[in-house]
Amino acid sequence: xxxxxxxxxxxxxxxxxxxxxxxxxxxxxxxxxxxxxxxxxxxxxxxxxxxxxxxxxxxxxxxxxxxxxxxxxxxxxxxxxxxxxxxxxxxxxxxxxxxxxxxxxxxxxxxxxxxxxxxxxxxxxxxxxxxxxxxxxxxxxxxxxxxxxxxxxxxxxxxxxxxxxxxxxxxxxxxxxxxxxxxxxxxxxxxxxxxxxxxxxxxxxxxxxxxxxxxxxxxxxxxxxxxxxxxxxxxxxx
Amino acid sequence: xxxxxxxxxxxxxxxxxxxxxxxxxxxxxxxxxxxxxxxxxxxxxxxxxxxxxxxxxxxxxxxxxxxxxxxxxxxxxxxxxxxxxxxxxxxxxxxxxxxxxxxxxxxxxxxxxxxxxxxxxxxxxxxxxxxxxxxxxxxxxxxxxxxxxxxxxxxxxxxxxxxxxxxxxxxxxxxxxxxxxxxxxxxxxxxxxxxxxxxxxxxxxxxxxxxxxxxxxxxxxxxxxxxxxxxxxxxxxx
DNA sequence: AAAGCAAACTTGTATATACAAGAAAAAATT
DNA sequence: AATTTTTTCTTGTATATACAAGTTTGCTTT
Numbered sequence: 001x002x003x004x005x006x007x008x009x010x011x012x013x014x015x016x017x018x019x020x021x022x023x024x025x026x027x028x029x030x031x032x033x034x035x036x037x038x039x040x041x042x043x044x045x046x047x048x049x050x051x052x053x054x055x056x057x058x059x060x061x062x063x064x065x066x067x068x069x070x071x072x073x074x075x076x077x078x079x080x081x082x083x084x085x086x087x088x089x090x091x092x093x094x095x096x097x098x099x100x101x102x103x104x105x106x107x108x109x110x111x112x113x114x115x116x117x118x119x120x121x122x123x124x125x126x127x128x129x130x131x132x133x134x135x136x137x138x139x140x141x142x143x144x145x146x147x148x149x150x151x152x153x154x155x156x157x158x159x160x161x162x163x164x165x166x167x168x169x170x171x172x173x174x175x176x177x178x179x180x181x182x183x184x185x186x187x188x189x190x191x192x193x194x195x196x197x198x199x200x201x202x203x204x205x206x207x208x209x210x211x212x213x214x215x216x217x218x219x220x221x222x223x224x225x226x227x228x229x230x231x232x233x234x235x236x237x238x
Numbered sequence: 239x240x241x242x243x244x245x246x247x248x249x250x251x252x253x254x255x256x257x258x259x260x261x262x263x264x265x266x267x268x269x270x271x272x273x274x275x276x277x278x279x280x281x282x283x284x285x286x287x288x289x290x291x292x293x294x295x296x297x298x299x300x301x302x303x304x305x306x307x308x309x310x311x312x313x314x315x316x317x318x319x320x321x322x323x324x325x326x327x328x329x330x331x332x333x334x335x336x337x338x339x340x341x342x343x344x345x346x347x348x349x350x351x352x353x354x355x356x357x358x359x360x361x362x363x364x365x366x367x368x369x370x371x372x373x374x375x376x377x378x379x380x381x382x383x384x385x386x387x388x389x390x391x392x393x394x395x396x397x398x399x400x401x402x403x404x405x406x407x408x409x410x411x412x413x414x415x416x417x418x419x420x421x422x423x424x425x426x427x428x429x430x431x432x433x434x435x436x437x438x439x440x441x442x443x444x445x446x447x448x449x450x451x452x453x454x455x456x457x458x459x460x461x462x463x464x465x466x467x468x469x470x471x472x473x474x475x476x
Numbered sequence: 477a478a479a480g481c482a483a484a485c486t487t488g489t490a491t492a493t494a495c496a497a498g499a500a501a502a503a504a505t506t
Numbered sequence: 507a508a509t510t511t512t513t514t515c516t517t518g519t520a521t522a523t524a525c526a527a528g529t530t531t532g533c534t535t536t
Binding site: 047054058085179180181182183184185186187188202204205206207227229233234235236237238 | 285292296323417418419420421422423424425426440442443444445465467471472473474475476
Binding site: 034035036046050064065066067068069070 | 485486487488
């Protein structure tokens with residue numbers, strides 16, 4: 001990446017420290033250099049250093065302790081990942097089959113898309129896919145996913161039947177979920193849903209609309225899902 | 239509320255502005271007073287004002303626009319906080335009434351408690367309360383809460399009708415949610431639920447079981463809730 | 477050796493100031 | 507009247523400094 005001359009000092013500091021933490025130069029529990037040391041290194045003053053550290057706190061990279069210093073903390077992993085669980089235990093890979101109803105394809109955003117899109121996002125278009133997850137042979141979760149199509153070359157060729165979407169995004173494109181928001185409803189299965197999930201019309205179905213920000217600017221993942229929670233349930237961490 | 243003399247200026251500013259936004263003095267889309275105006279009002283300097291505004295951004299209360307000002311936006315509450323939203327906008331404090339069905343009381347953990355408890359937690363016992371939230375007069379969310387009873391003196395006396403549980407825990411006991419886990423179902427309203435939430439038996443109801451770790455060791459908050467999502471929905475951030 | 481104390485760190489809060497850059501309003505020009 | 511320019515107001519970035527307060531270290535005293 002070409003660094004612009006006008007990049008603010010505090011932003012340089014943020015990316016430098018982030019990189020060093022990601023690369024393992026500073027590990028979990030390590031103490032970062034003190035604010036005054038960072039001032040010397042970057043030839044700047046404490047308010048500027050603190051501005052950078054505040055951002056790292058927000059991102060979950062560090063915690064600060066009064067009188068002690070900045071301690072590297074675990075970057076939250078698994079954030080935003082939903083898993084299907086049974087009443088006794090988790091659902092293993094053997095019992096889970098993913099059926100692709102619509103292969104990953106480049107399209108334009110739907111006209112009635114329920115989230116506001118930035119100009120850049122609209123311009124970029126999106127990748128769309130629809131999947132149906134079967135647990136022990138039972139269709140349980142229907143999910144439609146929209147991903148901003150920014151800098152994801154050849155993403156459509158990945159086989160998302162065997163590997164999870166988030167795994168693939170992370171492994172091949174270094175995309176990480178930073179934060180997200182979800183809206184949750186309990187709805188009645190209409191005719192379409194009843195057919196998809198093989199339940200009777202009127203059955204309670206869990207419905208979620210989710211938007212997830214990533215470490216890549218403008219790359220947002222949107223997910224709309226319906227889940228039959230009769231036998232299993234949805235679990236997530238925050 | 240008794241204000242301590244040593245409260246930092248920026249914290250006063252945060253709570254003042256938060257209050258004015260919550261109370262509707264500043265509405266969504268409104269422009270907050272400029273940083274310089276706030277400096278005059280609070281007899282302080284821009285860095286201090288900006289420290290407060292940064293926190294309000296983090297909390298989702300405002301967005302700042304270079305050259306324009308600070309614009310009030312919909313507050314996204316903190317980690318683990320669930321909020322009830324309507325299809326058009328958030329549910330304001332005016333429209334939300336909290337009815338206490340079981341006052342905060344010290345008890346032992348239920349025998350059939352669905353989460354594993356550590357020895358220390360079992361020993362400590364728990365505080366229990368049950369609440370029913372009405373939105374625009376409609377009973378919408380029934381919630382049972384269990385809190386490990388560790389170092390929370392006189393917690394039972396707080397009035398949780400007017401103030402949120404998390405606010406109270408944070409304000410008076412400096413308890414913060416660090417991380418959590420939630421399980422989600424869509425269930426059918428049984429007779430009991432139907433009566434509580436004033437719906438017909440069989441209506442789809444959102445059910446969640448949540449456990450939340452705090453910054454205090456062993457202090458875990460458990461919440462079991464049922465929500466009628468016909469008119470409103472549940473929203474959370476991660 | 478152990479306890480208590482002081483010094484030397486650390487981050488937390490705050491003042492005062494300066495200039496850059498984006499946005500909007502006012503003034504000047506066409 | 508419409509357009510352009512200027513001014514003014516806004517937030518963004520940064521320096522320099524000061525003292526408060528929590529934590530650790532090492533010294534001093536017992």
